[in-house]
Amino acid sequence: MSISRRSFIKTAAAGSLAVPAFVRGAEAADEVLKVGVIHQGAIADTGWEYFQAQAWRSLEKTFPGKVKVTVLENIRENQDAERLFRQLSTQGHRLCFGTTFSHFASLKKLAPTLKRTHFECCAGIEASDNLGVFEARHYEGTYLTGIAAGRMTKSNILGWVGAFPVPQVIYSLNAFMLGARSVNPNATLRIVWVNAWVDPGKEKDGVAALVAQGADVISGSPNTPVQGLAAEEKGVWAIGSTGDFSAYVKKAQLTSFELDWSAAHIEAAKAVMENKWKPTTRWRGLGPGGFVKMTTSSPELPANVAAEMKKAEADIVSGKLKPFAGPIKDQNGAQKVAAGATLTDDQLKGINWLVEGVQGKLPSAS
């Protein structure tokens, strides 16, 4: 390598003058909002990354010609994400989205130092300086799917393929159990932890392990059709808890819900364009402007069960039905929520216990 670093930097400086001309092209400065998004994984047709992508695609649809989105995929390492958010900022992106919890720590550090860009983090914990967060109330969706599961199970054993024992997963499976028990007090739930968000081999084996235990409705946090297909192979029901996989799982998908982040993206973009952006914490579930959307159910789902689910959905949206309203006992029989009370948002965000009826432990170092 005969290029010395000094001459490298000189060339770089000269080159960087060429960069703006190439990159900005014909856009009128400041009229087009440049938005940056970093994906940890690859954008697929289903799963977490798909819904993140749908959200920024909705930006381009809602504000045609006014928004330009730069997308980075497969940025798996946290060190790299931090560097790239910074680079997005220096390249003139006035709004940047993080798409996973792992981005939250870096963005929390970075956001206060890069004031010309506003940051939003999906699945972040709480808003801070120059950083907004938004997360879905997954549990509202899983509660409804629990109703379907509770009605349709014949063995009274439900199964959950657990990714990581993080609060989002825990409250989701707890709500699944509560929803099932609201119509079927004998239902139980078994869990298997695969310790991965995406690991098709382990997920498939996890489904097999649950079915071997007698589970006949399987749920989890699937990002690919693997769990649904495995359930179909074994002849049991599958529930799409982070997406509608019915295009692939033609027979076995009982019901499903999707995540729709477009409201968060559109609101944030609009606020930045009107110079009114403020860091906010958005935690929404079902209902208009929400992030959880129930999708198609299998034609084999009886009409009365579907109606039950619809009614419950309406009640959740109106506030009449609170999935975590007491009395609720945990696995060991201790009362965690008294009658008449309900879990607060903060309690949900840090939840680390399982409700009665769930068989399986949290794999923490206890």
Added chain:
Amino acid sequence: MRLRLERRPQPSALMVYASPLIAVALTALIALAVFAAAGHEPWSALVIFVTAPVADLYGVGELLIKAAPLVLIGVGLAVGFRANVWNIGAEGQLALGVISGGFLALHFGVGGSPVLLPAMVLAGAVSGALWAAIPALLRTRFNANEILVSLMLNYVAGLWLTYLVFGPWRDPAGFNFPQSAPLAPAALFPILLEDTRLNISVLFALVAVATGWVFMARSFVGFQLRVTGLAEDAARYAGFSTARAVWIGMLAGGCTAGIAGVGEIAGPLGQIFPTASPGYGYAAIIVAFVGRLHPLGILLAGLLMSFLYLAGDSAQMTLGLSSAVAGLFQGTMLFLLLAIDVFVHYRVRGTPAVVPAPAARPVATPVAAEAAT
């Protein structure tokens, strides 16, 4: 006329310098084709590809901070490779650095003692060396192939780190996500250049380069190692101990890998994740080879490798290239370099059409052949 490769009487000095340039040029050609296929004007795209990652001071800092562990580990590994001691376990030894440095940081970080950082670095070096000592011991005592032993130990170390981060070291305020608490400021490497993430790990890398060079080129032990690598029998005849070469070779790599592990958590990560190393242990092996096992070459090769990482990510942003393209460029560049490097030691010769078939040789030949080697 058939072509064949004939060993040169001595390595070609021209090719030693020309081959990386040729490989880079060829990769650049391929890059031009890829850019054109993606609909860009090839030359300006290439300029952007090359300059955008390091267009500002922060970018230069990132280049250096990513090159530091590669160079550091590469130099350590090269000591062993020169002596034909193949340490493939740098990834695991790096994990040991993360584990030992992390232990100190998590348990003593809050105290804020100035001794903490040196202790962490020392712990990383020692633990990495100990992990490398296992294949060294098994090789010297039981003749077990160190490639395979060190490779297997990578998995064990990785699983150990996973266990710790999922279990006892999990951040109580981290909502059960598999990550440790953020490291206390006393446990973080000081930043060298404001507004960048450049920290003192680059100094470690430079010290390693200097030490490695002096050791290999100027010290008697280094000489012994090189001879052992080139002609083991001759070395043994001269009284150079193979066992010692194995130990020094493995420990050098383990030591530097452990320090690099500490550098990752005390540096850009600032926290402990199960994937603390994005494959630096394996990438450093390539860096060592591309750098021709010479510390200065490794320095340049490390910068090149780091640059490829950065440019690939940046190209997603500036050129809209897919993320897979970066990995493809890296792999292609490596292959080309390894292929062209061959011409340092070999040259292409045509052979005349008629060659006596070996099978026609008299039976006495095996003996003659054995005697000749």
Added chain:
Amino acid sequence: MIDMAAGILVATVVAGTPMVYAALGELVTERSGVLNLGVEGMMLCGAVSGFMASTLTGSLWLGVVAGMLAGAVLAFLFGVLAISFKANQVAVGLALAIFGTGLSSFIGKKYVGQTVVLEPSALSAALGKLPLVGGLLGQVHPLVWLSWVLLGAIWWFLYRTHAGLVLRAVGESPRSAYALGYKVVRIRYLATLFGGAMAGVGGAYISLVYTALWTEGLVAGRGWIAVGLVVFATWRPGRCLLGAYLFGGVTTAQLFAQGAGARVPTELMSALPYPATIMVLVLISRDARLIRLNVPASLGKPFHAES
């Protein structure tokens, strides 16, 4: 209880099959003296090629063939560098793993997250009707028991045919083999290509049968495990099978145990096969005679015909 055991057994066999293919292929390669660390890259390319071919043609077996070809092409690249150009086999193998990973991501971009639905195998259904073994055979794909056939074929080839003897001789002492008139380079190439083709089949099995989808990182390190497996098996085909089920089965067994309520220290169980491999390696290496009996003597060393 018997049901559970049968379930675990079937799941273990199914999970271990990709490694059976990859390890048997690598075993043949290493027996000729060539150490190819790039198995992971070859498996990934086999997986993505098989997936693409099956998606486009609707045929599983065409996908398997495509996977074989992809693995063989990568192995050929390896061969050119390591056998003909005599570059360092470790470095080339690592570069191959990196290159193969990048290449598979690149060509598989359009197919990420997609799934391929293939007809359930008629052959499996037919076999399922056999008495006794039908229960096991019917539940697994033909590729699973084809791997057992492959095992038998490789054993036969290595120990009962002249060609196999020559292969082993090349691995033990290429110089002697060359002097006896055998084309060492060609034999090593063939062994390497075979290894690549088998790795490709293993990868295609994962993407077509085991998970029936393509995503990046699908192979999840199984290629590296296969390399270690060959050592664990002391370069013997039969033990490769056992080792593959052991390595492949550990994760599966853990999940089943969890489902049944057992508290298993997952990382510990996942880690066990590796120290076990090291122990085996130590045991066979201690005795110089055992080494000569087991490890191909020229493993990893380039062969120079004229020096």
